[in-house]
Structures are given as structure tokens and as C-alpha cells.
Amino acid sequence: MDELMERAVDTTAREEDSSNDGAELRGSSFDYLTQPGIDLAAKAQAFHAWAQTRVSHGVFPYAKRLGGRPGATAELTLLDGQRHAGLNFSSQEYLSLARHPKVCAAAQAAMERYGVHSAGSTALAGNVEEAVALEAELGELLRTPEVLLFPTGWAAGFGAIKGLVREADHIVIDQLAHNCLHEGARAATPNIHLHRHLDIDHVERLLKRVRQRDPHNGILVVTEGCFSMDADSPDIRRLQALAREHGALLMVDVAHDLGCLGLGGGGQLALQGMLGQVDLVMGSFSKTFASNGGFVASHDRAIKEYLRFYAAPNTFSNALSPVQVAIIRACLAIVRSSEGQDRRERLMRAILGLRGALTEQGVTVLGHPSPIVPVMLGHDAVARVASREMSEAGLLANLVEYPAVSLNSARLRMQVMADHTPALAQTAARIVADSLQRARHVVSPSSKEYLGRSPEGTAMLAASSREHIASAGRLGSGPALGPNAQQ
């Protein structure tokens, strides 16, 4: 019997067991965040030892390395050196622009003109001419003209909040908002009011209460256009109206929807008829725009210039490189063109195909159609085993577990791109269902039956995945390896 499976069964049968057996399926990174003690290095070592145990059992699907471009098929090297090639649902490449000829040509032209270094922050002398053009073009798409660029999306979220909000001010924020938003809030003020996910009535009650108790200080309401773990969206119109009513500002993070959803690529703001009507829009270029970088947009020139000097991740960090700026501009031009609309339509067909195929296979899919397709895996131990099985069967997708989501509601975050075909989505869905079923069986406390690690079904799925990779290879976009290739 496979050693890991044996332990999985053992572990669940003896939950109180304090030995190290089965440690790869127990615990979470949260345990190593809260350890007391004077020795800082020891805390790192404790985490590293736990992570290494998981690595050695093939259930630590993090820190993987790409062996080529992030296409519809790809090759990843795991921390233990194994290389898995397969159907790639683990890259944030929503419109498949990473190798677009116009994007690559723009990067090369920028390199010729500027070299590769921004050599300073935007507060000093690091902004290139093209960055100013990018700010204006992005402002047109958003109908929100005052755009400030940041080195990353994380820096934009953190920097906008910490840059605008002072200690006496208040933040009302969705409990599931992205880490950069919560970290920014924590750094800015102790007055943080969490609201239940997407619950606008709760927001209203909080705003009323805060305003009654404190009529003298500012309030920032923070949410996302498309939540990155749940693929759902708030009622932005109502949130903005409530913010106005209570003398607050609203900020919406559109990292996962701008460019890839909505008419003209206007994202959730376009879908909800709110383009140009939100106080602050913040986003990232790392999903649809094939680059690093982020931005904050508003209608107020003063806010833009204030953030340039008070948002530390902008003020004290080098500006986006000229190459990144040129890439983002080229992607933005495609997003706004008929080609962009065509790519969005292909993307949506792939999203609907994947969601439909998963549902048909009896797998629970969360949220609404968006490039993020969250698949509920459930118990963290089951999810770890299922994730390993999938990867070995030729499906590359990211596992998300506690504390990124609540305990034992681990999920697979599948990220779809325009280059995914419906046939590829069908194969991916079969691999997910098959792997999950087998993982549930071996990890469930009620089951002792071992189904084997690579039964006929998995072999067939792996072959099917290999077939997709081979045809992608014939088209010049896939890796040469088959699934389970090892170094």
C-alpha cells in the first residue's frame, strides 16, 4: 500500500495521536504563525520541518516552478524535483496574452528606448513617459481619470489604504477581502469593522453605528469586484450609495475582473453599470495584463498626488519598469479592441464549459462565472491527497487551504484562460472528480479500502491529458513532456 495512503487512513482513525505519523495531513501554516518563543529562527525551522514532511509525501503543492510560458498546458517542477506536465489551470493568464506578438514587440521596443530599469520611484524620477500615457488610457477604460501606478497590485491595495486612512479613521471591510486590503487596514487604524461576506445590510448597520459614535473621522469601505477565493461579487451600486449616505469613501479591488469580464473589459463595474461611479478603484496587472503592477484610480487629482507621497509602497519603491509599462499598455489596447472582446468570449465559453463539466461530474463549484472557478474539496487532508492525485494525473491547479479559507473548506482554485478549449475543460473536470473521489475514499475515517494510486481510470485520464498536451505541442504552445515526467 502506498505509504501516504496508509498514513492517511491511520491518521483519521487515531485523531488524538500525538506522534509525528501523518503529520503531512495534519496542521496548517497558521500553527507556525502563532508560536511563542524567543528564538525567531526556531519558528522558521519548525514551519520548514513541517513543510518538508509534506513535500516528502507529495502533498505540498506550493512554490512550484514553471518550465515555460504559462499556457493552456504547462510544465511545473515541484519542490521535491518531480516535474508534472499537464492541463494548466494554475496560472493567472486570463486573456492568454503572455506570448501575444504585439505584447512581446512592445516589450522589445520599450527595452530599446528606455533600457530595462525604472531607476527610481514615481515620487522622484522613476516614471517613464509611457507610464503617463498608460495612466490616461486606463483612466479612459475605467472612466475614472486620476490613475496612479504601483509596483504590484499588493502594493496598490496596501498603499491606498495605509496612505489614505489615519489612526482615528475607520475601515469597513468584507471579511474575505484580499490579504493586501486587510494588511493595509491593520497597518492604518485599529478601527476595523469586518462585515459578513457580501452582506450589504450588515455594511449599512456598521456604517450607521460608526457614524453615530464618531461623526468626526473618515470611513473607508473596502470590497472586491470579484472575490479571489469565492468568485462572487457584491452589489457595488448599493455599497457606493451607502458610502455616500454616511460620508464614507468606497474602494473596489478589481484585480480579477478588469479586462477579462464585461463589455469592453470594464469588469464588474461595467457589468453593474458602475463604470466611473465608484470613489476609488484599485487593481492589479498580474492577471489579465500579463505583467506585474497595480493601480489606484479616482476622480480626484489631489488623491492621486497625495498617494504618490503618502502611499509608502509607491513613494519608497521603484516605479514599474519601462518594459512592464509597455506590456501593460499593449495588453490594454488589446483589451479595448474587438480582439479583446473575442478573447473574452472564448474565455467565457471555457469558464462555462468547465463549470458545467464539473457540475455534471457531481463536484461542487462555487461562485459565479468568472476566470476563477473555485471547486470545493472539503476536509484539508482529503484536499491535500486529491491535489497530489490531480497533479499526477496531469491537471495543474492550485490548492487553497486553511488559513487562506476556513478550516476544512479547502478548495481547488482553477483559473481559466482564453486558450482553454471546451474539450480540455472536460478532461480537467474528469480528473478533478476522479481524484477527489479517490482521496475521499482513502482519507475518510469510515473507509479502509485502498483504491490504488494509479488505477485504470487515472491512467486513462492521464493519457487523455497527454493527448491534449501533445496536440498543444503540435501547435507549438505546449511542453514536450507527458504527465508524471520526473527529473
Ligand SMILES: Cc1ncc(COP(=O)(O)O)c(C=O)c1O
Ligand atoms: C484581489 C486581489 N487583489 C490584489 C492582489 C495582488 O496583486 P499582485 O499579484 O499584482 O500583487 C491579488 C493577487 O493575488 C488579488 O487576488
